[in-house]
Amino acid sequence: MEKNAPVPASISLVPASIGLLFDGMVAPHDIYGADAKLLLIRRGNTLTQSRIEALRRISTDQDTIMVSAETQRLMLEHSLACKIESQAALEEETGYTEIKDETLTLLQDIQHTGAVPKGTIREISDGLSSRLEGTKPDVILDLVNSLAPVDEYLQRHCINVSLLNGLIGKWLDLPKEEIEWLVLVGLLHDCGKTSFPTQILSAPRPLAVAEFEVLKMHTVHSYDLLTDFPENVRHGTLAHHEKYCGQGYPNGLSGESISLMAQVTAVSDIYDAMVSRRAYKAPQNPFSTLTQLSNMKATELSPLIVDTFIQNMPKELINKPVKLSNGSVGLIHAFDLDDPEYPHIRVGGQVIKSTKELFCVSMYHEEDIAST
Secondary structure, eight states: OBTTOOOOTTOOEEEEEGGGOOTTOBOSSOEEOTTSOSEEEOTTOBOOHHHHHHHHHHOOSOOEEEEEHHHHHHHHHHHHHHHHHHHHHHHHHHTHHHHHHHHHHHHHHHHHHSSOOHHHHHHHHHHHHHHHHHSOHHHHHHHHTSOOOGGGHHHHHHHHHHHHHHHHHHHTTOOHHHHHHHHHHHHHTTGGGGGSOHHHHTOSSOOOHHHHHHHTTHHHHHHHHTTTSOHHHHHHHHTTTOOTTSOOSSSOOOGGGSOHHHHHHHHHHHHHHHHSOBTTBOOOOHHHHHHHHHHTBTTTBOHHHHHHHHHHGGGGGTTOEEEETTSOEEEEEEOOTTOTTSOEEEETTEEEEOOSSSOEEEEOOGGGGTTO
16 A cells, blocks of 8 residues: 555546455556545455455545546446346345246236236235245345346336235234235236237336326226226225325325225335336435335325335335445445435444435445445
């Protein structure tokens, strides 16, 4: 390490997290300390795990380093590859992969036959209910908040809404049977979309007004497909786009005339849509999504369901890793429930309150900052 080592004029430095350095990485350019004066790693040197740990030890107040844009890109690409690999392992371990494949086959069958196979639906729904019982809520949220391929949109969305419905049902302390109904409604809520062409469902842009008016009919199509199911399930799928204020569709229902099944599914549906990638948009982080849900209370969404979600979901993110807007990586330390968008973050040995200037960009995996 060299103090006051000059940065070459041809190199522009950007902040990054020590947590993104990895064993075997060859530094494309010199790597500096947070003040951009202390030269930590010379260009061309190969990093080892022990050397990375040594850098952590000398960075007691923060884990920020200054690197070239090329070095930052290399670090982020490696981190993303590790995240995708870790996510695939988590999905395999929890049985999510199996259910995702079963759900894709189910949706394809509905599309081809115009009918919902009740037995198959029940098997998948029972499997999801069983996983809810045997999987910790924070792991469920890891699955929902994952970086998912765009082309897996519909089957993942149905599974995620189903899992979120079950979690909300638990947080509401509902009877087991009602939670199982919620899981089933979540799985079926968008089955009517199987009747729409791919160019509408997967359009790499926001839908035109006429296209959106057509797509709004998916709730009616879902209701019509479910003639063999109880009315509470059919209404839950039909009414999950109704708004608490009465300005939703298809029937302009308001307040408590919207069933609990539909009220819960509305929150789950919006949350998953916000945190998921779509062909036309990037994913939002869970924290800004919580604020947006809060802003929808009593207008679009049930205050009871939103409050239940906001009071319980953040607890499951405590000690989870996040990437900050300055490139550093930390662990969620605490939430202010009246300001969920800006949690307190532990970075190195310091706890900071995130702000509009230094905010959480996305969730990470524990492997990314295992030694933080």
